[in-house]
Amino acid sequence: MSSTAKITVTVDGDQYIDTVEARTLLVHYLRETIGKVGTVIGCDTSNCGSCTVLMSTADEPARSVKSCSVLAVQADGATVTTVEGLAAPDGSLHPVQRAFHEMHGLQCGYCTPGMIMSAIDLLRENPDPTDEEIRDGLSGNLCRCTGYQNIVRAVRAAAGEEVAP
């Protein structure tokens, strides 16, 4: 019933070639087509940021995007990093992941994948943010458990470390 398109997209280092409906959102493609369920959906109005991933194209460096606000076809040719692609092949954690663990920056953990991806982008743009800059920078990501205080601590702890994805 809908038009379809063939896309080629690299996710967490692996290349995928799929035919998708034109209307398919990137987050649905990630979760339902290629099984990257580490990226989750928390709302339907692009407010919560739970689905945040990093996306880069030939023209654009890696930036955080809410994958509910990107069509899968827009990711054609792009490179996407999800929370599942952050740890090194030997399993060692990304500094931001480690900081969230060390600083108790999560409770239920549902917002955490998106929060971590946003934090990585925040630190890429501003490697040494103040607490206020961290709070402002994460204002597109909602957390209901932590009150954000330990998330801010986690991002501050990760600042200065190597945070490139």
Place this chain on the structure above:
Amino acid sequence: MTATDEREVGAARRRKEDARLITGRTRWTDNLTVPGLLHMAILRSPFASARIVSVDTSAALSRPNVVAAFSGADVADVQGSLPCAWPVTEDIVHPDRPPLAVDVIRHHGEAVAVVVARDRASAMDALEAIEVDYEPLTPVLDLEEALAEGSTLVHPDKGTNLSYTWVFDSAAAGTGADVGAVDAEVVLERRYVQQRLIPAFMEPRSVIVDPGAGDYTIWSSTQIPHILRVFYALLTGTPEHKIRVIAPDVGGGFGGKLHVTPEELITFMAARRIGRPVKYTETRSETMLAGHHGRDMIQDVRLTARRDGTVTGISVKLIANMGAYLGLVGPGTPILGAFMYNGIYKFAAYRFECTGVFTNTTLTDPYRGAGRPEATYLIERVMDELAVELGLDPIEVRRRNWIKKEEFPFTTVAGLVYDSGDYDAATDKALALLGYDELRKEQELRRASGDPVQLGIGTSTYTEMCGLAPSRILGALRYAAGGWETASVRVLPTGKVEVVTGVSPHGQGHETAWSQIVADELGVAFDDVEVLHGDTRTSHKGLDTYGSRSLAVGGIALVEACRKVRDKARTVAAHMLECSPDDLEFTGGAFRVRGTPDAAKTVADAAFAVFAAHDLPDGIEPTLDADATFDPETFSFPHGTHLCAVEVDTQTGHVAIRKYVAVDDVGKVINPTIVEGQVHGGVAQGIAQALHEEAVYDESGTLVTGSFVEYTPPAAADLPDIVTDRTETPATTHPLGVKGVGEAGTIASTPAVVNAIVDALRPYGVRDVPMPCTPERVWRAIRAVGTETEGGRS
């Protein structure tokens, strides 16, 4: 019994749970799939009140990939009625609540029909092909109008919108005097409104029902897998032992997943009709619309006192909005607060009356704190009013009334026995951390200079009842279930330990805290403990997680099970060491012969010995495993003092929290990092009620805050850092000394914030700002008083 070395309890252990949560290797229900899985979507009513003339699903059936479509009428004979487990009075009006509406719509978002398809998008697409003919009716929305004579009725067959009236009177109960017969040199009468809130857990609810050959496996994003299994059995006629309920990773709850939902039953019916597994995952908009709401009550209080500040009595009248139906524990939620309106104080007389009312709105049920935030808000707000009336400092008026350390155990006017507490210590610590005296001086200066930005300080000296709950008391309150909790400890042949707990965590860190307790009790390594929960096949019994009960009840069961294991291991170790069990002490993680500490056996040694079972004492069962079930004799009573300093811009109405101090006494602490995190998050939700959140219906009964665009949980930039500290007065009623912490922050913080705002605006004659205290409301509150004074009009 020899005391256990405490190496883990009290340590700021990093959480075991995090490993999967920070790497995306989580098992949220919506992440799961099973072979042949179908997907369901639900058509919901756009009206708050309507008659369903007809529903035609035939066109939906012809849509691509659609497998089934049905409406309430199609399942009317089999769907039954959703449960209310807490009918608080004998004569409560308790209407049927069909999972799918059949004839009548009673709230916006009520489920009308479903489509089941091979994929989620096809199911959602086909909803538009369902034809429903509604005859809209006039909704009942206002609480007081709903009670007025001649009101339109939500359930006309019941003849009333009044569900129940529940009364506690200290004179009748013998716990205090008559509120009409105490000194009343000062009388304060106030009305407060607890706005309607939405729990807004981050993971939308999701359920999978997989029908096997007469047995069902169900995954659900629920706080209550055990209770859910019982109700699945009762409601569907499926034998309980043929039902397995699994709560996998669950993304928050805050009471919002303490429910047996229409969606869980509808998904079950779909799977049973089709004979294939069916998944339903709600959208956020559906969560907001159809997941239960919280709070929503009008509170009228009459407080009597002497001029020296001694409060003599308090009368509270609530009108509580049940919504369109009774939720699982909805009627009981305000009653949980009934024992808390006297707070930490020694009042002579107390009367409480709660009237539950039906309206054409989403039903209300527990939201973090459930009755206790409302109680604490009222008493802490009105204590500030008394301070102003008498010209006393708000701290001083509280001190003159609260229970002193040496007076514990203390039987309150509500009939509860508070076992322990030290309100002076917590308050003194909080005052010092805030810099109370300096801020009062600054406040005076700002008032004197007419600074457009005024400073206010708010106090909340709270307590709460945790550890739900003594089963006998629940029975006396007409709750259908008990309040015990259970744990099983299984020692594997290699000395590793599996713990099965009946509580069901969804963010609280139980896997970590339980491991710390077991490590100390059995002398095993933290990493050698695996905590199993939330699957009725491994954990057949339990009463799940809510009401700050998991550690205060489930933790005690765990300790008792561990001690049974240790006793068995002691017997085996003594046999191995060729001594009497009485010669052994358990220290440094091992049984050691007194005077010969090198002669030692660990629990792991005993575990292998019983596994081999070659050489055991006569009459010994070859196992160390043990179960324990703990039913508390009483509640536990965390307390604390929260202080909030706000700056209010009187020209714009904007409120900025300048400093927030939380000193909590939650008894003994297993993991201070987790406790601090619970306080942070709890305070954030209480601040959200004070400043940010409100579920709003328009005059047609349409929920106009149906997404995160309009219903706005605070983001990081909206919240301050919380200064936390603790005092530690252990609970005396059980061996662990813990009291519970999950709800404390939410209970304490809302009145601290609003008291601060009102304190800032006292010079303007303001004595209340309705919640949430948005800039507009603060600005209007200032203006309203000004108009009244200057123009002589109300």
